Amino acid sequence: MSEKIRQQEEDYLKSTYHQLQKTQKTLSEWLNETKQSGQTMMSKITEDIKLNVDGISDKLDSFSQIEMKNREIDQYNIKIRNGEVTLDKVNRLLENPYFGKIKVDFLDEEEPESFYIGMHGFSDANNDNLIYDWRSPIAELFYNNEIGPSSYNVRGNTIETSIEERRQFVIEKDKLITYFDTMVSIQDDVLLDALAKDDTKKMRDITVTIQKEQNVIIRDTSTPYMLVNGVAGSGKTSAIMQRIAYLLYNMQDEITSEDVLILSPNKAFIQYVSDVLPSLGEKNPRNMTLLQFAQSYMRRHIESEEHYFKRISKESMSKETEYLRDGQFIHYIKDNVYREFDSSKLFDDITLRDKTIISKEHIKQLFDETPNNSPHVDRVQGVKQRLLSSWNQRLIQQSRTKKIHDQVTSLTEEQQEKYFGHLIQDDSEKSLTRYAEQLLRKKYKKVTQQINRYRWLNQEILFNELFKGFSGVTYQRQMAPITLDEAIAILTITHYYVERLTMPNMRFVLVDEVQDYTPAQLQFLLLLFPKSDFTMVGDENQAIFNTNTPFKAIEALFTSDGKELTTYQLLTSYRSTGAITKAFNELSLSKNATIVPIRPQGEEPVLIQYNELSDINQVVTDILTELNGEKLTIIVKTEDEKALLEHWFDELLDVQVTSINLAKGLEFDNVLLWGASSEHYNDVRDQKILYTAFSRAMNRLYIAYNKNISPLLSYLL
Numbered sequence: 001m002s003e004k005i006r007q008q009e010e011d012y013l014k015s016t017y018h019q020l021q022k023t024q025k026t027l028s029e030w031l032n033e034t035k036q037s038g039q040t041m042m043s044k045i046t047e048d049i050k051l052n053v054d055g056i057s058d059k060l061d062s063f064s065q066i067e068m069k070n071r072e073i074d075q076y077n078i079k080i081r082n083g084e085v086t087l088d089k090v091n092r093l094l095e096n097p098y099f100g101k102i103k104v105d106f107l108d109e110e111e112p113e114s115f116y117i118g119m120h121g122f123s124d125a126n127n128d129n130l131i132y133d134w135r136s137p138i139a140e141l142f143y144n145n146e147i148g149p150s151s152y153n154v155r156g157n158t159i160e161t162s163i164e165e166r167r168q169f170v171i172e173k174d175k176l177i178t179y180f181d182t183m184v185s186i187q188d189d190v191l192l193d194a195l196a197k198d199d200t201k202k203m204r205d206i207t208v209t210i211q212k213e214q215n216v217i218i219r220d221t222s223t224p225y226m227l228v229n230g231v232a233g234s235g236k237t238s239a240i241m242q243r244i245a246y247l248l249y250n251m252q253d254e255i256t257s258e259d260v261l262i263l264s265p266n267k268a269f270i271q272y273v274s275d276v277l278p279s280l281g282e283k284n285p286r287n288m289t290l291l292q293f294a295q296s297y298m299r300r301h302i303e304s305e306e307h308y309f310k311r312i313s314k315e316s317m318s319k320e321t322e323y324l325r326d327g328q329f330i331h332y333i334k335d336n337v338y339r340e341f342d343s344s345k346l347f348d349d350i351t352l353r354d355k356t357i358i359s360k361e362h363i364k365q366l367f368d369e370t371p372n373n374s375p376h377v378d379r380v381q382g383v384k385q386r387l388l389s390s391w392n393q394r395l396i397q398q399s400r401t402k403k404i405h406d407q408v409t410s411l412t413e414e415q416q417e418k419y420f421g422h423l424i425q426d427d428s429e430k431s432l433t434r435y436a437e438q439l440l441r442k443k444y445k446k447v448t449q450q451i452n453r454y455r456w457l458n459q460e461i462l463f464n465e466l467f468k469g470f471s472g473v474t475y476q477r478q479m480a481p482i483t484l485d486e487a488i489a490i491l492t493i494t495h496y497y498v499e500r501l502t503m504p505n506m507r508f509v510l511v512d513e514v515q516d517y518t519p520a521q522l523q524f525l526l527l528l529f530p531k532s533d534f535t536m537v538g539d540e541n542q543a544i545f546n547t548n549t550p551f552k553a554i555e556a557l558f559t560s561d562g563k564e565l566t567t568y569q570l571l572t573s574y575r576s577t578g579a580i581t582k583a584f585n586e587l588s589l590s591k592n593a594t595i596v597p598i599r600p601q602g603e604e605p606v607l608i609q610y611n612e613l614s615d616i617n618q619v620v621t622d623i624l625t626e627l628n629g630e631k632l633t634i635i636v637k638t639e640d641e642k643a644l645l646e647h648w649f650d651e652l653l654d655v656q657v658t659s660i661n662l663a664k665g666l667e668f669d670n671v672l673l674w675g676a677s678s679e680h681y682n683d684v685r686d687q688k689i690l691y692t693a694f695s696r697a698m699n700r701l702y703i704a705y706n707k708n709i710s711p712l713l714s715y716l717l
């Protein structure tokens with residue numbers, strides 16, 4: 001029986017592979033020919049256009065011809081691009097044509113049908129679907145991992161079916177290495193095999209082994225907001241990357257990667273996930289940290305990532321920072337847009353080389369003339385328009401005066417080149433006025449700039465008065481580059497009181513490590529992207545920064561305006577061995593939910609006692625000997641410790657040192673947690689740091705401590 005099945009599957013693979021090869025050949029030839037004929041077309045077009053411009057006196061006719069040719073070029077480029085994208089998919093399928101199959105009874109009179117699932121859909125010349133894309137509706141049945149009654153969703157409609165067979169394949173090109181049927185194998189060997197692979201510097205896609213509970217997260221578009229609370233290593237990041245690929249495929253008529261924004265925890269993480277979507281044949285969307293995002297809207301410098309992490313890793317924060325992080329402050333800013341400020345201090349002179357060009361009194365008068373029942377931002381915009389237009393008038397008037405004409409005519413040739421890019425050719429009155437205007441605009445560029453950049457509006461006053469109005473205390477600025485907390489408040493104030501920020505209209509915003517966002521940051525994102533769907537993933541056990549927001553509060557914040565939010569919990573962990581998972585499960589704060597490991601038990605964590613810092617040499621040498629050529633990552637609690645340890649291992653390629661802040665979201669084969677002593681780790685936050693650090697390890701975990709081990713780890717003794 002099984003020989004017969006094998007033969008059938010091999011035949012299917014052979015014929016599919018053959019069709020793929022045929023398509024690859026036809027497509028490559030077509031692309032080559034089209035590119036060649038395209039080159040001939042291009043040079044002919046260039047030739048034609050040149051002839052037209054040289055020879056035809058009626059330029060309009062010539063322009064419309066250029067326009068037509070441009071359209072031809074666009075059409076040609078689209079054709080080529082589509083051909084290349086398809087060829088790319090076929091090439092990917094030639095490496096691994098498909099990985100799953102389901103035999104589905106649609107509960108009608110018809111025979112059950114088989115569907116093969118792969119990275120992309122593929123059909124032969126008769127339009128018969130040989131492979132279905134993993135994101136197609138029917139593929140949901142494969143990921144449901146059920147035999148017997150099962151259902152799938154097509155555009156909101158549920159289709160009931162019965163699954164007769166579910167098969168997983170391991171295929172390399174046209175070779176069927178092996179296959180497993182869900183009925184006979186309880187443990188998922190394909191999954192275990194995928195999980196046993198060593199870490200790479202880059203995250204891999206999980207298409208072949210997406211689990212049922214992850215599949216729900218990838219496919220659910222029923223509510224605008226989704227919040228996933230998943231234990232360490234439960235595939236939250238993997239699921240959001242797969243989800244983006246799913247959305248781009250299923251909504252290809254509505255969205256492109258430009259409509260998606262990923263907010264990542266740190267810069268290293270952005271690098272770490274950057275291969276996943278391209279390997280699935282999709283373009284990477286914009287992926288940034290909140291710091292980078294805020295900076296892209298500000299001229300002033302915001303603190304560096306390193307500084308930010310240092311600051312949010314402190315035990316405590318100032319009262320002022322607490323106010324800035326309060327989501328209510330963002331609300332307060334939004335709700336006070338009709339407020340009057342002390343207008344005697346609100347405006348500054350516009351100056352040039354210490355000379356007042358436009359006085360603050362004049363600006364104040366313009367402001368007072370705007371209707372005080374308009375939102376502040378509209379009043380400021382009104383003033384700006386009037387400033388620009390009166391300044392413009394002033395320049396035009398001045399450009400007509402004899403004095404400035406004289407100035408123009410007395411310019412040296414060098415100055416003429418500098419101001420006009422050529423020498424003055426005509427000294428008629430009209431022409432001199434034109435040159436004069438040009439000269440004045442250059443000379444007074446800084447004034448126009450000041451008007452456009454709101455240098456005349458003292459935004460510090462707006463900030464200080466709003467802060468005091470909300471908190472009752474005066475704000476004291478601490479240091480030179482502004483903090484991210486300040487930047488979020490400043491940007492919100494800018495948006496409602498100065499100039500509305502123009503945000504790209506994101507259809508989907510995906511936030512990783514959402515537990516590390518402050519309520520103000522989340523509120524800010526909601527204000528900027530009111531129409532976007534949010535997918536937020538995180539783990540309360542990894543809330544190691546003083547910025548964190550509890551999941552209940554995130555839920556409340558996102559549902560406060562009546563919109564729906566779906567929550568999911570993930571309790572299965574895929575990253576670490578059973579022994580390591582058990583070790584960080586002990587540190588979990590949610591005692592009523594046990595983390596389930598998928599990987600085999602592996603080696604128990606190893607405890608190492610040391611006497612002084614210099615012992616690290618011997619400790620690491622011993623570990624490296626045991627690891628026999630594998631790499632080791634040392635994780636420490638702070639940036640300062642990282643700096644201290646790093647120089648010991650400058651030369652050692654097999655060892656890297658990282659702080660827990662920067663290791664967030666990443667994973668490593670073997671981890672040594674250095675400094676797990678009682679004076680270092682003793683409170684709830686430390687417990688979360690230990691949980692986060694342990695859960696970075698895939699295979700081996702070493703824990704080194706000086707004198708006494710942290711009481712939080714006594715369960716390991």
Ligand SMILES: Nc1ncnc2c1ncn2[C@@H]1O[C@H](COP(=O)(O)OP(=O)(O)OP(=O)(O)O)[C@@H](O)[C@H]1O
Nearest residue numbers: 206209210211232233234235236237238574575665
């Ligand atoms: N279904 C799956 N098939 C194969 N590998 C998986 C699957 N789910 C997760 N993994 C692997 O498990 C590891 C952890 O996944 P991921 O980083 O997405 O988890 P996470 O929940 O974001 O982790 P953390 O919050 O601890 O940073 C990765 O190596 C990922 O490839």
